[in-house]
Amino acid sequence: MKTIIRNFLSVLRRFKMATVLNVAGLAVAFAAFIVIFVQVNFERNFDKCHPTADRVFRVDLSEAGAFSTILPRAFIEDVIHSSPHIEAGSLINPFLAPVYFSVMENGEKRGFRETMQTCHPDITRLFDFPIIEGTADCLNEPEKVIIPQSLAHKLFGNEPAVGKAIRAEEYVWSKERQDFVVGAVYRDFPGNTQLRNVIYSAIDAQYSLTNYQSSNYVCYVLLDNVSSAQNVTDNFNKHFDFSKIDRSDQKIKLVPLTDIYYLNEDHDGNIFRSGNTEATMLLFWIALLVIIVAAINFTNFSTALTPLRIKSINTQKVLGSSDRILRGSLLVEAIVICMVSWSISLFIVWTLNETASLPFIEADLSISDNLPVIFLSALVALLTGIIAGLYPAFYITSFPPALVLKGSFGLSPSGRKLRTALISIQFVVSIMLIIGASFMRLQNNYMRSFSLGFDKDQIAIVELGGQLYKEHRDTYISRLKEYPGIEDVAFSMQKLGSRDGYSTNGGEYKQKQFQYFLLPVSYNFLSTMGIQVTGGRNFQRSDAQSQDLTYVFNEAARRDMNMDAGDLFGSWGDRVGHIIGFSENVKFTSLRQGEENIGFVVTDDVSLPISYIRLKAGTDVHAAVEHIRKTLADIDSSFPFDIEFYDTVFNNLYHREENLRSMITMFSLLAIIISLVGVFGLVVFETQYRRKEIGIRKVHGATVGEILAMFNKTYFRIVAICFVLAAPVAWYGVKTWLENFAYKTPMYWWVFAVAFLIVTIVTMATVTFQNWKAANADPVDSLKNE
Secondary structure (H helix, E strand, C coil): CHHHHHHHHHHHHHCHHHHHHHHHHHHHHHHHHHHHHHHHHHHHCCCCCCCCHHHEEEEEECCCCHHHCCECHHHHHHHHCCCCCEEEEEEECCCCCCEEEEEEECCEEEEEEECEEEECCCHHHHCCCCEEEECHHHHHCCCEEEEEHHHHHHHHCCCCCCCCEEEECCCCCCCCCCEEEEEEEECCCCCCCCCCCCEEEECCCCCCCCCCCCCCEEEEEEECCHHHHHHHHHHHHHHCCHHHHCCCCCCEEEEEHHHHHHHCCCCCCCCCCCCCHHHHHHHHHHHHHHHHHHHHHHHHHHHHCHHHHHHHHHHHHHCCCCHHHHHHHHHHHHHHHHHHHHHHHHHHHHHHHHHCCCCCCCCCCCHHHHHHHHHHHHHHHHHHHHHHHHHHHHHHCCCCHHHHCCCCCCCCHHHHHHHHHHHHHHHHHHHHHHHHHHHHHHHHHHHHHCCCCCCCCCEEEEECCHHHHHHHHHHHHHHHHCCCCEEEEEEECCCCCCCCCCCEEEEEECCEEEEEEEEEECCCHHHHCCCCEEEECCCCHHHHHCCCEEEEEEHHHHHHHCCCCCCECCCECCECEEEEEEECCCCCCCCCCCCCCEEEEECCCCCCCEEEEEECCCCCHHHHHHHHHHHHHHHCCCCCCCEEEHHHHHHHHCHHHHHHHHHHHHHHHHHHHHHHHHHHHHHHHHHHHCHHHHHHHHHCCCCHHHHHHHHHHHHHHHHHHHHHHHHHHHHHHHHHHHCCCCCCCCCCHHHHHHHHHHHHHHHHHHHHHHHHHHHHCCHHHHHHHC
């Protein structure tokens, strides 16, 4: 055994770079495996953090579409009280925007913005809130709120939060009061749940209590038993009159809380946090592929060492060592190397978590919070060592000692075939990942460069809040325009371009019903945003003071409904509306969505808290932003405002695609690097084995170029065959992924060619680099050493 260890250490000293690269490759592969599996585990366990998760259901209508989940309050109340099997229930309004709050600190007002979610007091029982201070039933008192631990620390430091006062500086949806008291503090929910870490307060008892028409809420119920779901739905559908909500053909259904994430109902994650089963499985397979590629490298490394160790090992056999002992020692050796690499991988993961180096990973990478994944990775490392060590252990000890001691088995045909097959798997994986990552980047660039129908450049967006807009709009506009670089200021009710859905309204036109996004805006919104009017006229200042509503619809709605400018259009409450014009098609949702009907409306009856500030071309952006900040500070020094541009808005809109692209790109590069490490190691040993052949060829007149071409030709043939195998699989995978988008990049042929060229060039460069020294060596020395 000592001889074997001594011989192995001698080989390692002789091939330091290949050994270090192999261990490093394994360590990085295990770290990638841990990171990916933590993210996969994060997604697969969505909403399972609640102790009651298996008994919580969302109430939906049977129709398809987003508004099957958005329901009127009166209807929700009827559902909650319809069955004794429902232990608790609550509504939640998913459309609420952050509210401007303040607290008093050392006699001074300190402002902050936070969403206040109004709900039923039973919500704490429904989701079993992890209360760490105060009492869970405090929401029975209308002035009480419960806040997350993170907000409590932010506002009150280490002092107790219960009993502290907070004030809403503007109107809070469904609440009459503006002064509140903290009744409880809950531990922050993890990122993988539909519940947000916001302020919760009970909805006013009579607010919209008898309203069956205004659909604004999501309803969740807690059942006494999972098996009761069918009984609850059957009973309600049998006795409720659905004509009350103008949907006589509908029924309710109960959707398990833990199923919501993968229903893909809300692509931008603003209403429901949603995921994609295919994307999760893709990450799962990438994790396995990275490990497989690293294990292949290790197996190749071990088998490539065979000619350098076979004589010493078989000498031990001649001296009496059994095959079992020799194979066991070689296997233990492989396992130890894998476990050492795994230990290094834990340090890598710890470093990534501490430095927050992977912003596209939503899950918490702390080792203590992911012990099941850590133990799984340890098992994978152990299995990798066993599997990667078995073949070399049996192969090295399989030859008759007398035969081995007479010659070299470095170029054994079976050994070369195995190494070629293993390296081919690495090339196939690398080519597929390069193609996939390239198309993800192309789709991302396509989405960002797609003509949205409005001029998004040089537009700063500031959310004012309803009260500030109402009281200081004119001052805000005039102060901003004092700066010569600011051209105009417009307003809208919602931040347009930030989500996949907006306030939707139904209308009747020419005796035909249709649905459209209803977007209340200021009269100068279209001109400020650079949206072209294609028919009729644009909004005018007088339209805002008119008793009638004025609409500008986009061309999609005009074509869909055969609209004409000047026609009456009364579809918002009882107010009469007129269609005054049409705009070009604008894209305020992501490219996942198809073409939408959009109706811009001007009225003074609603608050328009989102401001759009048009900067003139060539304006010093930093100076303009500073002027905006000073203006807001002068109006209200405690108002917590934020200034963003459309680049930031679109980053948020496409964060899922961006995160997936970043993950695929990073792990693709990782797989490619590990594959090249394998090629590097393989060429190192093959060059060593063929030094005699190289020397003989040089003696017979072969040039350096011819020798290098001989080696490169072999690897070029391998890469070409691997490309033929990988390209169709990659094409199918990319085509399937692009089907998630209504607007998508073409399937360019050159991407496949570039992937082939990248792998070929890097492989050829590696082969050439490794064989250059051997090809230039004195053939006399090579033959003498042999």
